[in-house]
Amino acid sequence: MTHSVPLWDRLKNHNGVLSVLFMAPAAILLLVFLTYPLGLGIWLGFTDTRIGRPGIFIGWENYLSLLDDSIFLKSVFNTILYTAVATVFKFALGLWLALLLNRHLPMQAIIRAVVLLPYIVPTVLSAIAFWWIYDSQFSIISWMLTKMGLIDAYIDFLGNENNARAAVIAANIWRGIPFVAICLLAGLQTISPSLYEAASLDGANAWQRFWYVTVPNLLPVLSIVLTFSILFTFTDFQLIYAITRGGPNNATHLMATLAFQRGINGGMLGEGAAIAIAMVPFLVVSTAVTYLGLQRQKWQ
Amino acid sequence: MWKFTRRDVIKTTIGAAAASAGGALLPGHVMAQQAPKLEIEKGAKLRLLRWSQFVQGDIDTWMANTKKFTEKTGVEVRVDREAWPDVAPKASVAANVGSGPDIILDFFDVPHLFADKLVDLTDIATYLGDKYGGWFPVAERYAKRDGRWIGLPLGAAGACMVYRKSHVEAAGFKEFPKDTDGFLKLCQALHAKGTPAGFALGNAVGDGSWTYWLIWAFGGKIVDDNNNVVINSPETIKALEYAKQLYPTFIPGTLGWLDPNNNKAFLDGQVSLTNNGISVYYAAKNSQDPKIKALADDIEHANFPIGPVGRPTELHLFSQAYVFKYCKFPNAAKAYLQFMWEKEQYEPWQEASIGYITHPLKGYEQNKVWSSDPKALPYRDTVKNMLWHGYSGQLGYSSAAALNDYIVNNMVAQAASGSKTPKEAVEEAEKRLLRVYKV
Numbered sequence: 001m002t003h004s005v006p007l008w009d010r011l012k013n014h015n016g017v018l019s020v021l022f023m024a025p026a027a028i029l030l031l032v033f034l035t036y037p038l039g040l041g042i043w044l045g046f047t048d049t050r051i052g053r054p055g056i057f058i059g060w061e062n063y064l065s066l067l068d069d070s071i072f073l074k075s076v077f078n079t080i081l082y083t084a085v086a087t088v089f090k091f092a093l094g095l096w097l098a099l100l101l102n103r104h105l106p107m108q109a110i111i112r113a114v115v116l117l118p119y120i121v122p123t124v125l126s127a128i129a130f131w132w133i134y135d136s137q138f139s140i141i142s143w144m145l146t147k148m149g150l151i152d153a154y155i156d157f158l159g160n161e162n163n164a165r166a167a168v169i170a171a172n173i174w175r176g177i178p179f180v181a182i183c184l185l186a187g188l189q190t191i192s193p194s195l196y197e198a199a200s201l202d203g204a205n206a207w208q209r210f211w212y213v214t215v216p217n218l219l220p221v222l223s224i225v226l227t228f229s230i231l232f233t234f235t236d237f238q239l240i241y242a243i244t245r246g247g248p249n250n251a252t253h254l255m256a257t258l259a260f261q262r263g264i265n266g267g268m269l270g271e272g273a274a275i276a277i278a279m280v281p282f283l284v285v286s287t288a289v290t291y292l293g294l295q296r297q298k299w300q
Numbered sequence: 301m302w303k304f305t306r307r308d309v310i311k312t313t314i315g316a317a318a319a320s321a322g323g324a325l326l327p328g329h330v331m332a333q334q335a336p337k338l339e340i341e342k343g344a345k346l347r348l349l350r351w352s353q354f355v356q357g358d359i360d361t362w363m364a365n366t367k368k369f370t371e372k373t374g375v376e377v378r379v380d381r382e383a384w385p386d387v388a389p390k391a392s393v394a395a396n397v398g399s400g401p402d403i404i405l406d407f408f409d410v411p412h413l414f415a416d417k418l419v420d421l422t423d424i425a426t427y428l429g430d431k432y433g434g435w436f437p438v439a440e441r442y443a444k445r446d447g448r449w450i451g452l453p454l455g456a457a458g459a460c461m462v463y464r465k466s467h468v469e470a471a472g473f474k475e476f477p478k479d480t481d482g483f484l485k486l487c488q489a490l491h492a493k494g495t496p497a498g499f500a501l502g503n504a505v506g507d508g509s510w511t512y513w514l515i516w517a518f519g520g521k522i523v524d525d526n527n528n529v530v531i532n533s534p535e536t537i538k539a540l541e542y543a544k545q546l547y548p549t550f551i552p553g554t555l556g557w558l559d560p561n562n563n564k565a566f567l568d569g570q571v572s573l574t575n576n577g578i579s580v581y582y583a584a585k586n587s588q589d590p591k592i593k594a595l596a597d598d599i600e601h602a603n604f605p606i607g608p609v610g611r612p613t614e615l616h617l618f619s620q621a622y623v624f625k626y627c628k629f630p631n632a633a634k635a636y637l638q639f640m641w642e643k644e645q646y647e648p649w650q651e652a653s654i655g656y657i658t659h660p661l662k663g664y665e666q667n668k669v670w671s672s673d674p675k676a677l678p679y680r681d682t683v684k685n686m687l688w689h690g691y692s693g694q695l696g697y698s699s700a701a702a703l704n705d706y707i708v709n710n711m712v713a714q715a716a717s718g719s720k721t722p723k724e725a726v727e728e729a730e731k732r733l734l735r736v737y738k739v
Contacts (some may be wrong), residue, residue: 050697050701051392051395051396051413051414052392052413052414052417053413053414053697065735069731069735070728135561135564136551136552136553136554136556136557136561137551137561137565137568138564138568153552154552154553156552156553156555157556158553158555158556159502159552159553159554159555161719164556244503244556244558245502245503246503246706247555247556247558247706247710247713248501248502248555248556248713248717249555249710249713249714249717261704262701262705264389265385265388265389265705266701266702266705266736267392267413267697267701267704268701
């Protein structure tokens with residue numbers, strides 16, 4: 001006589017079913033909050049949808065129009081410049097700060113907490129602070145330089161195209177350094193001191209210890225942090241929107257701010273979505289280069 | 301006074317009561333207009349989303365009037381507030397998902413983006429117009445679509461030329477110039493005296509609207525009556541050539557100016573002339589800082605100068621209310637709006653708002669807010685003097701997109717600053733407008 005096992009008991013002990021069940025919550029979250037919005041964005045980019053009016057499929061028209069749109073092309077240039085310059089400075093200064101913080105310092109915990117402050121402060125608040133710092137009439141930088149007799153007239157930080165670009169990049173660097181520094185500090189602390197001792201015994205100087213011990217061991221963390229930093233910088237919105245709204249003469253518009261301006265404020269959802277989706281290839285390439293490139297270094 | 305029981309409220313029309321109360325107060329008005337019969341739904345509750353106040357008196361009186369409405373009708377009204385640029389995105393979401401605030405108080409032509417999702421307000425708009433001397437043409441333009449009222453105009457946060465009287469006199473002008481030629485000469489003279497003007501040329505939503513005035517003053521416009529893009533015209537080029545002459549007279553930095561910059565610079569005494577709402581004057585008048593308070597006596601206002609077209613061509617932040625069809629209590633919503641727009645509520649609110657909002661109904665011209673302080677008088681005419689931002693075409697998706705993409709602002713900024721020639725700037729604007737107006 002055969003003993004029948006209840007269906008539920010069989011399912012409970014079935015590895016395939018269990019794995020599906022355990023993965024389901026994460027999969028549902030990803031589908032609802034990531035896949036669906038992304039899919040909808042891709043679809044909208046192929047339509048002429050406006051706020052309040054469903055669109056129709058128009059093929060590549062939005063993208064073709066953007067290729068001939070000087071403001072969009074300017075925003076692509078701005079975004080690449082903004083990301084590249086800010087990332088280089090954030091990493092150089094962040095790594096330097098991490099190395100300093102990795103030393104035995106008095107009140108180490110307090111100093112590390114203070115370093116994080118720029119990252120903790122809500123972006124809009126720091127953006128407003130920078131807006132004042134860069135104000136053409138009330139800038140504290142200009143005021144100080146004037147008092148010191150170094151300049152005669154206030155610097156036009158946000159009214160000159162190149163100055164405005166440099167100003168928003170500087171604000172992004174200031175805000176992003178703590179993220180890089182703290183992440184790299186965590187990476188530095190995983191490196192065994194015995195490696196440095198061995199290197200010292202072999203006669204390695206400080207630079208050689210950094211290049212042959214610190215850098216290779218830091219690369220896995222570095223690749224992750226670099227990837228995230230590029231993603232965050234490339235998609236930055238708040239700093240620009242609060243400080244310049246993309247001006248002057250669209251000189252500081254990033255792809256994200258232009259997508260918002262046209263898609264939400266201007267109501268052209270289709271074109272706004274197309275601009276947002278146009279960011280994806282850049283992000284994929286930069287992620288592939290930084291993450292996979294640096295990871296391979298580690299495997300070698 | 302009215303005596304309402306809950307049962308009365310359901311049976312009685314608030315409109316008739318409001319008409320009988322309000323009509324008698326209007327000078328020269330012999331018979332009260334017949335108010336629409338609005339039977340308020342049983343158990344009605346409303347949610348209003350409106351822009352955050354620019355002046356405290358606005359919201360205080362608005363809430364007091366709302367409370368009066370609740371006491372008289374039993375209809376609770378929840379009032380939510382958002383910074384004004386955030387209202388339109390929320391309205392758009394509400395329109396798309398069919399859920400959210402029942403009534404929205406917004407700016408510009410937002411209701412035209414989802415006109416079919418809005419309650420027809422023709423009855424109360426017609427009643428109010430008949431009763432209070434009619435609506436100004438621009439108010440009808442903003443609130444009507446295909447012959448029906450989709451919004452109820454509240455008025456405009458009007459802007460005027462705000463200037464330092466002593467500085468203008470020192471520059472050789474006894475009174476503020478009334479035409480664009482005189483205006484340019486004044487700006488040049490102020491610059492020569494070291495007391496320059498300053499007008500926002502960045503992506504400033506409100507204070508950047510002077511760029512529309514400039515284009516229209518010379519006969520340029522973005523589209524014609526049939527929404528054909530006509531920005532690339534000799535008139536626009538003339539306006540941009542004028543802007544090129546004007547820009548060197550400004551204080552440095554205006555290319556990056558957003559809405560708050562001119563207020564700060566003016567109150568600090570760094571600019572002697574700018575465009576703004578009445579708030580600069582009141583900020584000075586009510587300041588605790590004696591230096592700023594002293595400015596108030598020297599501040600004067602004037603309407604925008606008239607260009608070669610020979611008539612006013614101003615643009616101001618125009619506000620209107622609208623009701624969504626998903627609202628379960630449309631009659632209550634209409635009754636609320638009608639109540640708030642009646643003279644007994646509107647005029648005290650306008651007065652408490654220190655004239656920050658100029659009325660859309662001609663009958664409110666006599667409100668004492670315009671006579672109690674002569675410096676407020678120019679603001680009285682801002683709605684009368686204004687055009688709609690999609691002039692001279694239709695309002696809708698395209699005009700909204702053109703405004704919010706700062707096409708005109710950037711065109712003027714580029715030509716004025718010399719980063720592009722007027723021809724190049726107008727061609728870039730034309731290209732973008734052709735895209736935006738391709739519906």
